[in-house]
Amino acid sequence: MEAIIMPALGQTSEEAHILEWLVKEGDEVEMGQPLLNVETDKAELEVECVADGVLLKIVCEAETTVNAGTVIAYIGEPGESVPTE
């Protein structure tokens, strides 16, 4: 299992606003696949998946704003349990 963090995508700000998730929990995902759309001070961008697996949990929902480095989702093998906050 792997934690997906919000990359540092902005020019002057660490913040990124999640516009929408392009996959839902339980979906199979692969490396390079766009997972979500975000808006930064610079542009609207896609965040790509870093590995193959299943999207186990979305931690930060659409319409929320998070700082770079925040865990936004977990991917892994089907059935793996996700750490609880």
Place this chain on the structure above:
Amino acid sequence: MSQSTNTLQQDALSAEESLHLLEEMVLIRQFEQTAYLRYLQGEIPGTLHQSQGQEAVAVGVCSLLRTEDWITSTHRPHGHALAKGLDPAAGMAEIYGRETGCLGGRGGSMHLGDPALGILPSIAIVGGGITIAPGLAHALKYKETDNVVVCFFGDGAVNEGAFHEGVNYAAAFNLPVIFVCENNMYGASTPFHETTRNINVASRGAAYGIPSEQADGMDIRAVREATERALLTARSGKGPVLLEFLTYRYVGHSRGDARGYRTKDEEAIWTAKDPIKTFGAAIVDEGIASEDQVKEATKRAKKRIAEALKHAQQAPWPDPVAALAPNIIFGNPPQKVEGAGPLEEGPDEDRYITIADSIRETLHSELGTDQSLVLLGEDIGVPGGFGGAFGVYQGLAEDYGRHRVIDTPISEKAIIGAAVGAAIGGLRTVPDLQYADFVFEAMDELVNEAAKQRYMSNGKLTIPMVLRCPVGATQRGAQHAQHPESFFMHVPGIKVLCISDPYTAKGALTAAIRDDDPVMVFEHKLLYGAKKRQEAGSINTRAYVPEENFVLPVGQARVRRRGKDATIVATFTELYKALELAEKLSAEGIELEVIDPVWLSPFDWGTVMESVRRTGRLVIAHEAHLTGGWGAEVSARVSDELFADLKAPVRRVASRDIPMPFSPPLEAAVLPLAEHLETAVRDILSPDHTRSDKE
């Protein structure tokens, strides 16, 4: 120049070979993509320059090379290194900065390499490899192999001076270099066509009289065909070839480059030419391999990268102490030495010789004993020519041949680049400059390559090069007078030798030539004593020198005169002024200790500190400018370490901070004079800051 003729050789490529090429291209793509995404996840320090889209060039070229062939690469080296055989795990660990990286974390993304695989730690200075590659090729040719050097660079590099000097140099000496330009149409964000009127890089081959070719860099088979032709030329002794591959990087120049300077339409055109997709489809269409085989090859490559990633993520960080390891900085790390004493008298009057003669004898003898030693420079071996600046090389070419006493173009970057490259390739090289002032032409080769390659290679390379540089003001104006030795004292990885007498000349120069590190040797024009080149103000430095070569320790200072009242540390002309002054003051009962540091790096701190601790007084004298001169460093260290022992402030005597003028009275107004030295010494002899009453 000829355009790529489309002689189809794909029939010759078996299914196995084709699938292998495909796998290697996917390997690079997957390496780059993985690194990119992991970078965004915050796992990789620094920055990345990536090559997605350019895989056909790296794999097409390198798949035709041997392990013994070398490549030089750029700030965008991942693909080249992997294609030349770098283990992806060692590559990934390196860009993660981990201990198991191919360079132990000393290089990182911009310097991937492994000398054992013929991959020079890649050179992140644009065009920097173009002057080094001919030197590596020189070593391969000198050793009578038919191995070659492939020198990769981007379109931006062809407008660097290094391109002109390096390509011309390789052409002039028929050296086996294949210059490979990956023209991806942009230097960072600037379109190539805005930076030159001639956007056809291959056409530039004609300027140097060498074959060249432009080919489709998105088609691995076209890349291989062009490379095969180039290799045929280079391996058969016909000299260098220039190849231009038209290609495209799908990603930004580096991290955080959103590619706002390119249109979506342009990107789409090049995406349609994806070298991996088109080649995979072609080999299926042509019945060379099945779709399943293509998928299998892709899967294999991805699995290798997944393993490489796992390795890198779990690899340990290097021990911080490892950054300081002296044997990584130097092939022969500085040793503790004891300062030498005054020059000794010799039994044989004939053996009182000049510095010029001593240097010539030293080189003559070393050429005789070490077949891997070559001299390079302007006007050094031409029959009836100059015999080197100040005639030092008279007769050497006659005795050892012009293949060992090599006359080069007037191209300082190329001369020193070649000397560095050949030294890396296993020769010992002694390049020279006619005047030290010309060294600024080649600062990149010296400071970024000679001084760094061993360290970046994690101690795998040695660079046994000795660069001779004549210094000193001799009524030739501002550009033939300078003392650049202090610059190089500031550069870790370079050793700095200043020759002021014939005995030390032989012992220290012999040591420098046999040393495994780059050494810059500075020699003063007024001290040479060359028969044909008597200069106004020349100083007779004749001294006893044994006939046989001998070795003095690297980093050893020489106490030229012993004394108890004050210490003078001086080089070159100032050393002789100091000795004269010591003689004069001796009559007054004042005994000066005069030290020639000989080496500015490594510096003999022990000898100088011991002396100043005893005398409590120090004057430093050099002809180099005052501000930032080496005397400033000596003054700072002595003031720091011997604060309690000093009886007076440390004084410096040096040239004024003014460019050297030509006219003799003007020149004299800038140079340090004997009376300046005397005033400084008398000044520091008077006060005693440590006692209330006089001694």
